Structures are given as C-alpha cells and as structure tokens.
Amino acid sequence: MAANNSVFRTRDLNKLLAETRGKKALKKVLGPLELMMLGIGAIVGTGIFVLTGTAAANYAGPALILSFIFSGVTCCFAALCYSELAAMIPVAGSAYTFGYVGLGEIWAWMIGWDLLMEYMVAVSAVAVGWSGYIVALIESAGGKLPAAIINPPGLKGGMINLPCILILFVILLFLIRGMTQTAKLNDILVVIKLSVVILFIVVGAAHIKPVNWHPFFPYGVSGVFKGAAIVFFAYIGFDAVSSAAEEVKNPQKDLPIGIIGSLLVCTVLYIFVAAVLTGVLPYYTYKNTAAPVAFALQKIGITWGSAAVSVGAICGLTSVLLVMSYGSTRILFSLSRDGLLPQAFSDVHPKYGTPVKSTIIVGIIVMLLSGFVSLDRLATLTNIGTLFAFIIVSASVIVLRKRRPEYKRPFRCPWVPFVPIMSMILCCWLVVDLPVFTKKVFVIWLAIGLVIYFAYSRRHSVMNGEEEETPSPTDGN
Numbered sequence: 001m002a003a004n005n006s007v008f009r010t011r012d013l014n015k016l017l018a019e020t021r022g023k024k025a026l027k028k029v030l031g032p033l034e035l036m037m038l039g040i041g042a043i044v045g046t047g048i049f050v051l052t053g054t055a056a057a058n059y060a061g062p063a064l065i066l067s068f069i070f071s072g073v074t075c076c077f078a079a080l081c082y083s084e085l086a087a088m089i090p091v092a093g094s095a096y097t098f099g100y101v102g103l104g105e106i107w108a109w110m111i112g113w114d115l116l117m118e119y120m121v122a123v124s125a126v127a128v129g130w131s132g133y134i135v136a137l138i139e140s141a142g143g144k145l146p147a148a149i150i151n152p153p154g155l156k157g158g159m160i161n162l163p164c165i166l167i168l169f170v171i172l173l174f175l176i177r178g179m180t181q182t183a184k185l186n187d188i189l190v191v192i193k194l195s196v197v198i199l200f201i202v203v204g205a206a207h208i209k210p211v212n213w214h215p216f217f218p219y220g221v222s223g224v225f226k227g228a229a230i231v232f233f234a235y236i237g238f239d240a241v242s243s244a245a246e247e248v249k250n251p252q253k254d255l256p257i258g259i260i261g262s263l264l265v266c267t268v269l270y271i272f273v274a275a276v277l278t279g280v281l282p283y284y285t286y287k288n289t290a291a292p293v294a295f296a297l298q299k300i301g302i303t304w305g306s307a308a309v310s311v312g313a314i315c316g317l318t319s320v321l322l323v324m325s326y327g328s329t330r331i332l333f334s335l336s337r338d339g340l341l342p343q344a345f346s347d348v349h350p351k352y353g354t355p356v357k358s359t360i361i362v363g364i365i366v367m368l369l370s371g372f373v374s375l376d377r378l379a380t381l382t383n384i385g386t387l388f389a390f391i392i393v394s395a396s397v398i399v400l401r402k403r404r405p406e407y408k409r410p411f412r413c414p415w416v417p418f419v420p421i422m423s424m425i426l427c428c429w430l431v432v433d434l435p436v437f438t439k440k441v442f443v444i445w446l447a448i449g450l451v452i453y454f455a456y457s458r459r460h461s462v463m464n465g466e467e468e469e470t471p472s473p474t475d476g477n
Helices: 015-017 032-043 046-088 095-102 104-142 163-178 179-205 221-235 239-245 251-280 292-299 303-337 356-372 379-405 418-432 436-460
Strands: none
Touching: 015 095, 032 179, 032 239, 032 251, 032 303, 046 095, 046 221, 046 239, 046 251, 046 292, 046 303, 046 379, 046 418, 095 104, 095 239, 095 303, 095 379, 104 163, 104 303, 104 356, 104 379, 104 436, 163 179, 163 303, 163 356, 179 221, 179 251, 179 292, 179 303, 221 251, 221 379, 221 418, 239 251, 239 303, 239 379, 251 292, 292 303, 303 356, 379 436
C-alpha cells in the first residue's frame, strides 16, 4: 500500500466513524421524532407560503398539483439513496461526506462547496421573506417602519434590511447553545405551521369551485415540468436531516425514518394545498402576490384565516432559517475537520458541544447577504445546488455497492441501480428547466471552488500521507 495523492482518493469508513468518537465529535441528542420535525421544519416554508402562487400563475396553472407530484417523486428517489448512505455513514456533512466515501475527494469537495452556497443562499433568501411578512404584519396593525431599515441598498430608499439581521442573530444564539435547545424551538414552530397549513386545507376545501380547475393545462404539459423546477424549492430541506447524522442517538434506524417520513408528510400536504389553492380562485389571480395562501383566504372573505396564515408563515420561515443555518454550519464543520478548509472551523465548544466558530462565520455571512443584498434571482441557486447534491448522492449509492459491498447497510435502498439512476435522470431533467442565469452563476461558483481546492484544500487534506487500501478483486462481485 502506498500513499494516495489522487484527487479521487476516498475516506475509509472505519476511520471516519472513529473520528466521530474523538475530541471533535458532536453530542448525540436526537431521536426519530426530532429528526422528522427537523425535516418538516426545513421543508415547509418559502415553497408553500410564497412560491405556490408564482408557479401556478406563471408556469403550471391548476396542473401545479402534478408539478408537486413530479418534484415529490424525484425527491422520493433521492430520499431512498440518502437513507441508505446516512444510515451507513452517520457522520456530519450530508452529501459531502457520502461523496467522500463513495466517489473521491474532488467530488466531495465540489459537493461540499456547492452545499455551502445552497444553504447560505437559501437562509439569506428565506430571511428576506421572513422580513417581508414581519413588515406586513406591523403595517396591518397600523405601524410603519422607515424604508431605510427594511430594504437593502438600492431598493426603495433602503440602507439595510434590519429585521433579517435581527432574526438571524437570534438563530445564531440558539445554534451556539446546542441541538437540544434548537430542536425544542423547532418542534414548537413546526407544530404551529403544520396547524396553519391544515387549517387552510380544511377551510379552503369548502370554497373550491371546480370551474377554476379548467383549463387544467393552461401552459401545456411542459408547464408542469417548468412548475416542478420552481416548486422543487418547496422540497428542499429533507437532505438537511442527514447533516444531523452525527448527533443522532440511533442513526442506523432513526435517520431513514426522519428523511423519508418528513418527505412523505410534506408531499401529501403540498398536493392538498395546490389543489385547494387553484380551486378557490383562478390560477392567474396569484400573479402579483407573494403570499398566495393568505391572499386566497382573504379573497374568499376569511380574514381571520388570512391573519392566522401570516403568523404561521412567520413560524414556518423561522424554522426553515433554523434548520438550514444548522445544516450549513455542519457542512463547514465537516470540510474543516477533513482539512479542506482551515481546521479552526472544526473546533467544538467544550461546554455546548457545538462547532461555535463555524456557526459564527456562517451567521455573519448570511446576515451580510440578507441585510445588504437583494436575493430574488439567487433563490433558484438553491434549487440547482440541491439537485447537484442529489445526483452525487445517487451516484455514490451505485459506486459503493460495487466497490464496498462489505460495508454494513442498516437500510438498503430498493431496486439498485434503478432507483439511483431514476433519481439522477429526474434531477437532470429539472436542472434543464431552471433559468439560464442560475446555471451560469452555478458554474462560476464551482469554478471558484476548483481554484480553492487546488490552491489550498488538496495540500491540507487529512488524506495527505495516508495509505488507502486498494479494493480487492472480489469487491466488484
């Protein structure tokens, strides 16, 4: 055996698991219910409270129901792949760690770099949405905030979006204190927002007019897939469950429950919401509203329900901020612990058992982005980043089944390689339907990542000088 300096060198699973018991290990405090709540906390947010109206009005019409089903099926394929790898590799880092074990360092770095962008842009975009709801609530109560402190520079006389910075600072404090407090807060927020979504479905169902579902395909069948590429944002978050792997008490059993359970619950809710939303009002009436659920209830005369939805949306967006911020800190922690970024970011606080430095740096970045930058066009970057991660995870399942059949798999993805291949095909299909601007910025971001890898990460990797075991000929059988 010789030292392996290839950019495709992989981490040994046994050594990786040993690191989770060392001084830089995270506390194990989460069970299956907390994991499902984390997943729902990350999933139900901007997608359901904001993007549903845009997708219905501009892309799919009443066929938005099928858009949600198509995106949900795509995510189900990916979720099965995530579940196998998360149970097998219960280490912080999500798709980054899976790629490191399955495909090699260069792919792991690219997906880790991609996930940092995905989570931080998502947090920043959601924080802007949160700020908008808070400002609207204050104004509906008769208050008025100066434009200078609620808009970023260059937008309607703005200087800083202060509400964004304030809520993200509170989130930062919770993440520093640890997952026990964070999970408790998330549980409360999830219960509130699920109650509001169910309220909308029950109340709105009584006001459905089937005539509003005609024509069902106003933008043609292609509109279904374009709508799916947009509302895919509504499903982002279940992968954040796998980033909590290292803090789970019984990861082999609980992670698949958390990942698949949260996705199934949200898919069912989304289909019902889409049906009610396009049934109570014609799809085109949502063209100019950023709060379609509250707008629908207001238009049919249920003003108290509209106010309740606004409160629920704020709780929903807060839980998304909490879980996605958490995910980004764990990605940065993992990249640092592996030497691909400065080791300081993987230091664990002796009292709280959390990566405080990673948490602070992520908090500062998202506060600056949301407070001073308008992120309307960048929101779709979250979609392409997630789809790229899904493709890498799906490929890792196939490669690891071939190269490392001896690894213990507490949960096995069914019908391999069919399921992973379908996951990759459907994800690529959705990428094609994303805006050209999104694809260009994504390529630029990956190019920057490659420069950092070859200039710093490759030389500082913990893999340098390690000997990698060459797979025996029987590994491929």
